[in-house]
Amino acid sequence: MSDPLVVSGVAKSFTMHLRGGLRLPVVDNVSVRVARGECVVLGGPSGAGKSSILKMLYGNYAVDGGEILVTHDGETVDLARASPRQVLQLRRNVIGYVSQFLRTVPRVSALDVVAEPLIARGHDAEASRQQASALLDRLNLPHALWSLPPATFSGGEQQRVNIARGFITEHPVLLLDEPTASLDAQNRRVVIAMIDEKKRAGTALLGIFHDEEVREAVADRIIDVTAFRPAREAA
Amino acid sequence: MTGEPFYNFAYLDEQTKRMIRRAILKAIAIPGYQVPFASREMPMPYGWGTGGVQVTAAIIGRDDVLKVIDQGADDTTNAVSIRAFFQKVTNVAVTTDTGAATIIQTRHRIPEHPLIDGQIIVYQVPIPEPLRFLEPRETETRTMHALEEYGLMHVKLYEDIARHGEIATTYAYPVKVEGRYVMDPSPTPKFDNPKMHMSPALQLFGAGRERRIYAIPPYSDVVSLDFDDHPFTVQRFDKPCALCGGDDVYLDEVIMDDRGTRMFVCSDTAHCDGRRSEGHVGKQAAVEEARR
Amino acid sequence: MSDQPLMTARGVTKIYGERIGCEAVDLDIYPGEIVAIVGESGSGKTTLLNCLSARLAPSAGSIYYRMRDGRLQDLYAMGEAERRFLMRTDWGFVHQNPADGLRMGVSAGANVGERLMAVGERHYGRIRDTALDWLERVEISTDRIDDRPNAFSGGMRQRLQIARNLVTGPRLVFMDEPTGGLDVSVQARLLDLLRGLVGELGLAAIVVTHDLAVARLLSQRIMVMKDGRVIEHGLTDRVLDDPREPYTQLLVSSILQV
Numbered sequence: 001m002s003d004p005l006v007v008s009g010v011a012k013s014f015t016m017h018l019r020g021g022l023r024l025p026v027v028d029n030v031s032v033r034v035a036r037g038e039c040v041v042l043g044g045p046s047g048a049g050k051s052s053i054l055k056m057l058y059g060n061y062a063v064d065g066g067e068i069l070v071t072h073d074g075e076t077v078d079l080a081r082a083s084p085r086q087v088l089q090l091r092r093n094v095i096g097y098v099s100q101f102l103r104t105v106p107r108v109s110a111l112d113v114v115a116e117p118l119i120a121r122g123h124d125a126e127a128s129r130q131q132a133s134a135l136l137d138r139l140n141l142p143h144a145l146w147s148l149p150p151a152t153f154s155g156g157e158q159q160r161v162n163i164a165r166g167f168i169t170e171h172p173v174l175l176l177d178e179p180t181a182s183l184d185a186q187n188r189r190v191v192i193a194m195i196d197e198k199k200r201a202g203t204a205l206l207g208i209f210h211d212e213e214v215r216e217a218v219a220d221r222i223i224d225v226t227a228f229r230p231a232r233e234a235a
Numbered sequence: 236m237t238g239e240p241f242y243n244f245a246y247l248d249e250q251t252k253r254m255i256r257r258a259i260l261k262a263i264a265i266p267g268y269q270v271p272f273a274s275r276e277m278p279m280p281y282g283w284g285t286g287g288v289q290v291t292a293a294i295i296g297r298d299d300v301l302k303v304i305d306q307g308a309d310d311t312t313n314a315v316s317i318r319a320f321f322q323k324v325t326n327v328a329v330t331t332d333t334g335a336a337t338i339i340q341t342r343h344r345i346p347e348h349p350l351i352d353g354q355i356i357v358y359q360v361p362i363p364e365p366l367r368f369l370e371p372r373e374t375e376t377r378t379m380h381a382l383e384e385y386g387l388m389h390v391k392l393y394e395d396i397a398r399h400g401e402i403a404t405t406y407a408y409p410v411k412v413e414g415r416y417v418m419d420p421s422p423t424p425k426f427d428n429p430k431m432h433m434s435p436a437l438q439l440f441g442a443g444r445e446r447r448i449y450a451i452p453p454y455s456d457v458v459s460l461d462f463d464d465h466p467f468t469v470q471r472f473d474k475p476c477a478l479c480g481g482d483d484v485y486l487d488e489v490i491m492d493d494r495g496t497r498m499f500v501c502s503d504t505a506h507c508d509g510r511r512s513e514g515h516v517g518k519q520a521a522v523e524e525a526r527r
Numbered sequence: 528m529s530d531q532p533l534m535t536a537r538g539v540t541k542i543y544g545e546r547i548g549c550e551a552v553d554l555d556i557y558p559g560e561i562v563a564i565v566g567e568s569g570s571g572k573t574t575l576l577n578c579l580s581a582r583l584a585p586s587a588g589s590i591y592y593r594m595r596d597g598r599l600q601d602l603y604a605m606g607e608a609e610r611r612f613l614m615r616t617d618w619g620f621v622h623q624n625p626a627d628g629l630r631m632g633v634s635a636g637a638n639v640g641e642r643l644m645a646v647g648e649r650h651y652g653r654i655r656d657t658a659l660d661w662l663e664r665v666e667i668s669t670d671r672i673d674d675r676p677n678a679f680s681g682g683m684r685q686r687l688q689i690a691r692n693l694v695t696g697p698r699l700v701f702m703d704e705p706t707g708g709l710d711v712s713v714q715a716r717l718l719d720l721l722r723g724l725v726g727e728l729g730l731a732a733i734v735v736t737h738d739l740a741v742a743r744l745l746s747q748r749i750m751v752m753k754d755g756r757v758i759e760h761g762l763t764d765r766v767l768d769d770p771r772e773p774y775t776q777l778l779v780s781s782i783l784q785v
Contacts, residue, residue: 017773059762061769084748084762106715382608386645390637396651397634397673462651
């Protein structure tokens with residue numbers, strides 16, 4: 001059985017048309033393979049393109065070249081060339097993503113933000129909310145906040161909502177962009193435990209963790225993204 | 236007065252009459268459909284029945300017997316002047332007796348006496364378009380008729396019920412003719428709507444200012460629109476006519492004095508007179524009889 | 528996600544004399560998906576919306592719609608009666624100015640009930656119950672059912688217009704700047720309501736907006752128009768976070784940050 005996520009030769013650059021077509025290469029020849037039950041961590045200094053890599057793997061950034069093969073239920077799709085609808089389907093069923101920042105929606109409560117991915121996959125709304133409650137409870141988000149829209153929450157509170165939203169589903173591939181950055185020690189340990197559970201359940205995880213404690217605890221392998229530095233800076 | 240040499244029989248020239256008759260024939264062929272016609276200036280103001288007058292002028296012959304009513308009465312200003320007009324320009328026989336008439340021109344009523352085969356009733360129509368109340372665009376209402384999109388008509392009835400608890404439209408109550416066109420029966424009270432259904436008489440409608448003619452051929456299906464849970468009903472009067480004692484007729488309210496004494500009498504004066512000459516006596520009539 | 532598009536447009540072009548309204552636009556809309564059309568005034572987005580919604584015959588190109596029975600029908604080849612029936616049953620059209628989509632002279636209840644009556648509902652009680660239900664769903668107090676929309680605020684009118692459109696359970700809704708002209712707080716409420724209804728009813732929608740925040744919140748896919756042409760299209764977050772075309776980059780960089 002092939003690995004759920006196989007990335008090979010992926011390149012990314014930005015062309016800044018508003019600055020006279022300035023081309024900024026970000027990464028080149030990115031090759032990563034993540035097996036079921038494995039947590040691979042992207043390492044390297046800030047600005048090396050770690051977040052950009054995750055965004056490409058989620059279809060949020062377009063790629064210049066290379067392959068992003070996502071395998072699920074025996075079917076392999078190259079996300080680098082997938083249509084928008086295929087990407088949406090992959091996001092719904094295969095690839096989960098916990099971003100650094102929560103994008104809030106006006107008037108939607110924290111609980112519903114967390115439950116939404118399950119409901120979108122056709123789960124019962126009430127059962128989904130119960131699952132969401134359990135997760136928020138586990139992440140120690142005060143009950144008083146559950147029914148409020150997270151727009152006014154602190155960074156740590158928003159991040160916990162975001163983590164709960166990312167972990168509530170059973171996506172076979174999970175991308176984590178610094179999920180523990182603004183958490184205290186207690187909640188970091190909760191997240192480490194949750195990642196361990198995902199690994200045991202066979203989820204393929206690819207993440208960025210600046211916190212050394214967390215990285216040591218969850219990483220099976222660390223890939224230094226400076227290896228993907230573009231060959232030469234463009235003129 | 237000898238001859239009125241300047242006017243053709245029935246005032247309109249023969250070509251105009253032919254034009255109007257062609258419109259009438261088309262209207263009869265498409266029951267309830269408003270046929271445009273080249274309405275002429277008539278020697279009376281719009282609102283006085285210029286549409287009905289042109290229809291009557293186009294169909295009247297020397298052997299016809301004409302009856303003209305306004306609000307059911309033969310002796311009101313409008314009725315008297317139109318009757319006088321036709322007497323002058325056709326010299327045909329006139330009558331107030333519904334049964335004796337061959338053509339009845341009317342504003343606001345259908346006579347109580349049942350119409351019969353061979354009679355023609357001509358309605359004067361101010362606004363022929365039943366959808367106009369909610370849709371001001373003529374292009375749109377024409378399309379709606381063409382495509383049989385009549386939901387809007389029920390919007391009006393819905394508003395009535397929402398506002399008044401019942402369908403409060405009491406006159407110009409919309410009907411569907413032969414299961415196809417929705418039509419405004421002119422400002423007749425809805426009391427008269429059932430008389431239009433399967434009437435043996437030919438019913439013609441003329442709107443002078445709006446330049447439309449429409450028709451209901453004899454023995455046509457005419458259904459008043461309604462809701463399943465608010466079916467069409469006609470108004471009932473709790474008292475009979477004060478003069479002739481007639482039941483099941485449409486009554487007018489008449490104020491008798493400054494103290495607000497009122498009586499209700501037949502709106503159809505010919506019908507009332509007929510009954511009284513047959514010896515029927517209403518309450519008020521009996522009082523007056525006794526006083527004499 | 529159904530694999531058969533609800534609507535398929537190819538080469539849609541509208542020319543006004545010398546001027547191009549929109550040119551060679553291809554678009555597939557699938558059931559349950561929301562596509563945003565963005566661009567500045569005059570970029571052709573409203574012209575395109577009008578062509579797609581059978582309100583404006585294109586000069587060239589074809590638009591096919593999958594009817595409820597599964598047939599794929601050429602919009603502009605079907606009879607006017609069928610097209611109008613489609614427009615008031617299977618489609619909705621939400622105008623920027625609610626007065627263009629409402630009957631201002633009749634009550635809120637009648638506005639919601641009109642489409643039901645147009646498809647033959649003849650039971651007053653049922654029409655009223657449905658209207659009450661819809662007023663509640665769009666967060667209009669049910670005791671306003673007999674009030675006319677000219678007594679309503681802009682936000683309420685817009686919500687009423689939405690209810691009036693959704694009452695027949697359409698599968699495709701066209702929206703032209705649905706939040707234009709509303710206060711920001713009213714906008715947020717409307718957007719949230721729209722998002723909820725669209726998700727709950729599984730509607731497909733084509734939303735024209737110049738507001739990229741509206742596009743991000745409502746749509747999964749986005750088409751960027753300039754001078755009548757689609758210059759960039761793709762996943763909404765991809766286009767907004769990694770815009771490729773010069774014009775798209777300009778649009779995205781012009782958003783005010785709060």
